[in-house]
Amino acid sequence: MATTSIALTETPDIRAILALADDALILGHRTGEWTGHAPTLEEELALANIALDLIGQARALYQAAGARTGHSEDELAYLRDPPAFRNALINELPNGDFAFTIARLFFVSVAADQCWRGGFDDPAINDIARMASKETAYHIRHAAEWLIRLGDGTEESHRRARDAVDALWPYTGEIANPRAPWLAAIAPVLARATLRNPTDGWMQSGGRDGRHTEHLGHLLAEMQILPRTFPGATW
Amino acid sequence: MVTHLERAHAAAASVTDPELPPLTIADLGILRDVRLNRGVVEVAIAPTYSGCPAMTEISGAIETAVRAEGFATVRVRTVLTPAWSTDFLTAEAHRKLLDLGIAPPEPGRGPEALFARKSIACPRCRSTDTEQIAAFGSTACKSLHRCLSCREPFEAFKCH
Numbered sequence: 001m002a003t004t005s006i007a008l009t010e011t012p013d014i015r016a017i018l019a020l021a022d023d024a025l026i027l028g029h030r031t032g033e034w035t036g037h038a039p040t041l042e043e044e045l046a047l048a049n050i051a052l053d054l055i056g057q058a059r060a061l062y063q064a065a066g067a068r069t070g071h072s073e074d075e076l077a078y079l080r081d082p083p084a085f086r087n088a089l090i091n092e093l094p095n096g097d098f099a100f101t102i103a104r105l106f107f108v109s110v111a112a113d114q115c116w117r118g119g120f121d122d123p124a125i126n127d128i129a130r131m132a133s134k135e136t137a138y139h140i141r142h143a144a145e146w147l148i149r150l151g152d153g154t155e156e157s158h159r160r161a162r163d164a165v166d167a168l169w170p171y172t173g174e175i176a177n178p179r180a181p182w183l184a185a186i187a188p189v190l191a192r193a194t195l196r197n198p199t200d201g202w203m204q205s206g207g208r209d210g211r212h213t214e215h216l217g218h219l220l221a222e223m224q225i226l227p228r229t230f231p232g233a234t235w
Numbered sequence: 236m237v238t239h240l241e242r243a244h245a246a247a248a249s250v251t252d253p254e255l256p257p258l259t260i261a262d263l264g265i266l267r268d269v270r271l272n273r274g275v276v277e278v279a280i281a282p283t284y285s286g287c288p289a290m291t292e293i294s295g296a297i298e299t300a301v302r303a304e305g306f307a308t309v310r311v312r313t314v315l316t317p318a319w320s321t322d323f324l325t326a327e328a329h330r331k332l333l334d335l336g337i338a339p340p341e342p343g344r345g346p347e348a349l350f351a352r353k354s355i356a357c358p359r360c361r362s363t364d365t366e367q368i369a370a371f372g373s374t375a376c377k378s379l380h381r382c383l384s385c386r387e388p389f390e391a392f393k394c395h
Contacts, residue, residue: 056286
């Protein structure tokens with residue numbers, strides 16, 4: 001690696017913006033990994049579009065963070081190591097099967113929607129939130145409809161959807177704050193999908209403090225190799 | 236007499252959307268403001284979607300068009316407030332979209348219940364007997380439909 005990482009002085013404000021930005025970037029990257037692999041052409045377009053929305057949101061948020069830190073959006077995305085990333089762990093988990101991808105998109109989008117609509121003290125972040133919430137509404141709808149089709153579909157699709165919900169559940173504690181409105185928003189969709197609502201137990205956490213799963217390092221290696229190997233590369 | 240500002244504005248307003256070439260950024264409501272400040276042309280544009288990949292190209296095209304009018308320095312900035320919505324589309328944009336075979340957005344169409352789809356009139360035969368194939372089309376701002384009367388597939392500009 002030819003380029004050294006940036007050192008950030010994080011105030012609570014900057015850290016909060018980076019958490020939003022990193023969530024969007026990392027899930028955008030994961031969602032983009034479906035390009036070329038989606039089950040149908042229409043789904044390929046949908047996932048690519050959703051990934052673009054997320055990466056666009058990340059860019060706007062990095063620009064806002066950059067205005068406060070003096071770092072460019074590219075530096076913030078490409079020149080930080082895993083412990084400096086503030087994304088929730090759920091976003092960095094590998095895509096798994098289609099059911100896992102959809103269930104995660106649903107859980108994360110509902111949390112994002114509640115976050116965007118909660119409002120921010122910072123007007124620049126509020127502007128981004130207003131724009132992003134319109135996009136998130138489409139993501140929720142897309143994921144919710146798929147989750148219902150899968151859950152209330154064939155024996156196999158039901159099993160895969162159920163397994164995905166169960167596997168993701170311990171990671172939802174980090175994104176659903178406060179928990180009650182999030183649970184209330186997802187319950188009708190799970191019910192319609194004939195999926196049981198798991199019981200809250202021990203929750204995984206650490207992403208916001210930079211304690212990540214092994215998966216984030218591999219994701220960042222792929223994402224960052226070009227700008228780190230060829231600093232300032234453009235095309 | 237045409238002022239410098241009017242020339243700069245006309246040049247910026249003539250830039251077309253790379254995804255929808257017959258529509259200008261003025262038609263689409265992407266162009267928000269053009270100012271002339273001590274010889275520097277300052278253009279403000281609003282993105283349709285956060286991830287719209289056309290914004291970089293549009294910024295470059297604005298710079299080229301305004302420079303071609305003899306202005307040496309052009310600054311293009313992105314504004315997010317008020318957030319772009321399909322309400323910014325002009326009547327001209329609606330007409331051009333129809334000509335392109337793209338159903339224009341229907342104002343005031345709010346969020347619908349899951350699986351509910353309001354029938355969108357076919358831009359070719361005007362039948363309302365249509366169905367949505369996919370919520371995400373060839374670009375983020377369009378969805379994919381098919382007409383059950385004339386059997387033609389078509390795109391619709393998403394109400395946003």
